[in-house]
Amino acid sequence: MVSRRHFPIGFKITAGLLAFLIILALATSLLVANGFKIAEQSAIEHITGSLQSKSQNSMVQLTSLEAQLYESELQQYADLTRIAADMVVNFYETRGQWKMENEGTHVITSGSQLSLSSDGLLYYDADPNRITEILHPGNVPPDSHTNRSLYDTAILDELFPALLAQADMVVGIYFQGPQLTFRYFPVRNLPQIEIENGAAEAALTMHIETFPVAPQNNPDRKTVWLPPYVDDANQGLLVSANTPIYYGDEFEGYIGVDVSLSQLIERLKTLQPLQSSFAFLVDDKGRLIAAPTEGATRLAGRNLTYQESSPTGLLGLSLDQNRDLALLLTAMKNDQVGATQIDLGGQAVLVTHAPLQETGWTLSIAVPLSELSSESDVVSRSIYNDGRTTVRNTLLAMTGLYLIVIFISIWLSYRYLNRPLRQLLRGVRAVTSGDMNVTVPVTSQDELGELAESFNQMTGELNSRSQQLSQTSNELKIKEAQLKVATLEERQRLARELHDSVSQALYGIALGARTARTQLERDPAKVAEPLDYVLSLAEAGLAEMRALIFELRPESLQNEGLLGALTKVSDAVRTRHKLDIVTSFCSEPDISLDAKEMLYRITQEAIYNVIKHASATRIEITLMMKDGKLILEVRDNGKGFDPQGSFPGHLGLQSMRERVANCNGELLIISQPGQGTTVKVELAL
Incomplete structure (x- = not known):
């Protein structure tokens, strides 16, 4: 297998950066060398646009001012009608009703x-x-x-x-x-x-x-x-x-009032800010109202007939006859001062317009764009000469600048890229080998610094999780041991119960059966008495067996509810252990089956502890609803104990706490030596 040489990533990045800078320098030089042509064209366009913009603003202001003057004059004419109308109304109101x-x-x-x-x-x-x-x-x-x-x-x-x-x-x-x-x-x-x-x-x-x-x-x-x-x-x-x-x-x-438009047209002829410009009026429907003859000819896009050359010849001419004039009318309908560039007779024309609110008309002034940018040729020649000098000086300055940039790039790449990457690589290799305590130095506040901080946080988190996993494993082992102890205790308790009750009953049955057989041989008339004894023992043993089975699996909890299950366990304990058990139950609570089983097991465990440890003669079992809570209390008159004490090998109290916690309830054990014990469970409804 042929081995290939691997270059570090820092070297690759530095080489790529250098290649990029060299290509950038060459491309920039070419762009600058050709830039004077683009600069010349751009400057011409910019100056032309600037001159047009200034001229356009001046024309817009002139049009707006003239529109205000026309508006003011027409307003005065309209005011004449309002004055006369008010005079007639006042005369009518002061003289009273006509008779x-x-x-x-x-x-x-x-x-x-x-x-x-x-x-x-x-x-x-x-x-x-x-x-x-x-x-x-x-x-x-x-x-x-x-x-x-x-x-x-x-x-x-x-x-x-x-x-x-x-x-x-x-x-x-x-x-x-x-x-x-x-x-x-x-x-x-x-x-x-x-x-x-x-x-x-x-x-x-x-x-x-x-x-x-x-x-x-x-x-x-x-x-x-x-x-x-x-x-x-x-x-x-x-x-x-x-x-x-x-x-x-x-x-x-x-x-x-009748206002003469013929005089208005004569006034429009004098509104000529530039040599080839002209002014015209358009109504709210886009129809021509007034314009000088030359302007009307250009708007019509043809030579006018003799009749059309009269002051009223083009009255009502719609200006939407071509696309450019239609665009102009669209801009005019906004009722705002503005300017629109259109093509009029093959010539680019700037049309400024301003509304006359009183009449709904629009005053417009059309100016050829060529008359707005006559100074651009002089400016373009000046830009061309300055551009050649600028190109030469720029290329010399860029050469020196790129040499400095290349040197600084190499140093920065090594200082802030290669070294941090090598440190991170050493840290990753250490983690791979199993060392979770490794850290790398954070040398910057950029992405590499964030990566180093994240790496340190990761190793710290891995170390913490490893310790938590070990602790959890130990806790599971302890739980498993506790479960085995609890299972063993339960088996021992069942063995004692079977020995003390069912085993004794079976022994008595066997003894009674022998007696009955002996009596059958000696005196058959007396065989009924031992048989009755056998029958009573069998029934007692059956009752004891059912009580034990009920303790292990209370089927009545699902069929008869919590009250039925608590009643049965109370009756069974009362019968078996001859204790005075007093119950006080509310109505069947509307809680889940898991919660009912929890309350049943708590009651069962509490009774079992009383029988086993308390030496009590009376047990009170209470189930009630109060303040939105379901409350279970098991109280005895036994010898009591210290709830804060330690009871190695006995998991009853711990089991009760876990059962209550799983159902989001609260467990309270109240007891003192010589004063009995109260086990209290509160469960939110």
Whole structure:
């Protein structure tokens, strides 16, 4: 058999570590040599990303600020409707319940009168000095409700001009009642316009309950912004804000303002932070509201027709026509300020967006990414030059560093790895040879130190277990000897019982039988007397034998219960030994059969000790339940003894203690010389 050389594990680990360090040094050198290329690309990406991040944050802040400005301005326009609505409600509440003095009259306020158009399409105020336009559907004759609406809103003739003067982009402010009674400012000859464009005829079939501001569509009674639309009174592209009017819980119409989106688009054209950027507005449905022509063209992804180039040409254009714009709309629906990068017409574009809470719109600014990173070329050239110098210096420093690391690794491997492993190996070999007292020194607090501590604990535990095993073996031998002594005592007791009772009875039977045979030969008439004597002895012997068998195996314990078994043993002892035995038993306890047998054997052992040692004339056996416990007491009037004394060769008391302990009970022996003995057992129910 060819022997092979075995290298120690410490040598293998050290060699492996050295090989790893050499490979690591070579790999690191290659990585560093090629690192300047990666560094250049990474730096360019980092600088570009940093510039884009800064620019993006600036654009987001600009968009958020502009959105707040638009929001504030639109909020002011909506506030105009709330002011007018509150004025109407306050006027109604201060003057009290409406009472019409002249029923059927067309007089609305002093100097005002409604006239019906020649085609019967609408009622209107023909007063040439009117401040506001008043229109009313021609198919609804004015009644008291109409008069109340116009009377309550007559105060708006003074309020509307003042409110409109505060809003540059508002082209009209108006009231519309439940019967579609309309009060509008400024005067634009609306009756003629409404009749010519067909709006008056369309109003005949309209109902205010279907309007977005009506109670069933606006249960929260908030100001409602309508979608953009082209005004039929030649006011261009408009958007309206409507605020409901309630008298308590009664809906009495609304106040509205018309805001010019054409002017809003002109303002959006000025919102151009970079050369190719543009701003646009989108509603909550993702439809385009306002955008400059160039921006609308890029959003549409095609050249616009002449009609689409008008301010209202792309009104309602849905921006989900391509995947990138659909992603943008998804980000906008979160109602938060943010930025999204999309591809728009083959160009990477950053779109920042901010919500306008008042209208549910979103203001967005689109900026090409190329305009955000123009400084990256200059930075990349600087990084390339610096990278070459860094590579050269790094390689020189790494060479010296790895030489130092290799030397330190060899020393540490020997100091903290090889030596502790050899010490552990010597300890294991000593244990293998049978030396359990061996220990190894703990030289560190690492895993090897823990292994050494565990080894020492293991050897200590093995030594302790060996001693415990030896002690347990000795105890088992003592128990075995005690069991043999107890068995011998029991045999001797049975022999004495058989000799004193059954053997004597058999001897008497034999003697009586001889006498009967003699009498049979001499005087047959007198043979009955010895036969009766034989019969009485046989019956007494049978009773003695049954009592002995019962003591050995109390079958009645399972069949008749604990009370039956205790009664039988009491009767047997009373009969055999002529003792005065008094019993007092409670009802049959609900305990296990093992516990019943334990109580029976304790009683049997206690009675046996009384008969054998106490010289007593009276025994009291008591079984009772008290405080959740079952209590057995065997009390005699014998000579007593010292329970703390030593009784070599007698295991009765020790046997009783072991039986009670096995059933989780408590045994108490109370006795003094000359004062009798009480054996008491307590068992939890």
